[in-house]
Amino acid sequence: MFDLFKKNENKGPSDVKVVRDVLLRFIKEQLQKAEGGEGRNIKGINIFIFGNPGEKHVYEAAVYAEEEDRFKQEIQKIADDYAVDLPGNWDLNISFEDEQPPQAIKVGTLDAAIFIRTKDNTTQKSATAYIRVLNGEAEKQEYTITSSGGKVNIGRGKKAQVEEGFFRNNHIAFLAESENESNKFVSRQHAHIEWNKDNGCFMLFADEGGIPPRNKIKIRSAANENLIKLNSVTIGHRLAEGDQVILGESAVLEFSYNSEEAGAQ
Secondary structure, eight states, rough: OOOHHHHHOOOOOOHHHHHHHHHHHHHHHHHHHTTTTTTTTTTEEEEOSSSSSGGGGHHHTTTTTTTTTTTHHHHHHHHTTTTOOTTTEEEEEEEEEOOOOTTTTTTTTTSSEEEEOOOSEEESSOOOEEEEEEEEOOSEEEEEEEESOEEEEEEESEEEEEEEEEEEEEEEEEEOOOOOOOGEEETTTOOEEEEEETTTTTEEHHHHHHSSTTEEEEETTTTTOOOEEOOSOOOOOOOOOEEEEETTTTEEEEEEESOHHHOOO
């Protein structure tokens, strides 16, 4: 962990102020890099805090965890001071994680990372895509999803009761009673896909059952064969042609804009 905690025996307000100042300075630098001083395309900022649970209270105080919107107001003041023209509806999301999400940028020596969400100005307004089951046993081998179809839940069982007691409908449902070994590692609420109208793309998000310490989600990009892990419910993956998604240990889905079933007819 960083020296300021080791050197100061009090671990009091001065430590909190240092953490807050480091976070705000880093956010200012990233905002300026993201848009070259112009923030109109910034949708929001995600702050992820991870590491030693014993120091969680310091970070909570640094981001005013008990005072909703106060840390956002400080970021807005910095944006105004440095002419970063943030849109009026930008949002701030602060979460405490088990580990750093790989898409986020680490804040120096702090146990914190930042992810700035932006929108693409060259977007398509609608799309149809297909999700194929390559491994595991689901209700269908191929599912059709559309930009107007709303949230597409992925999980084990057609209707699954979640921790809060409510029932969730899985639109892409791996069979709960299947003997297929891959199905056993798919959570009841594993993931979901949503259409992002600002960026004109389908986004894959991990749900509570699909992130550590439970069943992880991994994506192999068809474009460069990079392996991507979703470790947070707030950062999604932009699905591209041929992406393969591994749920749990071995259930595999493939994303495509071309229907395999239509081609076989």
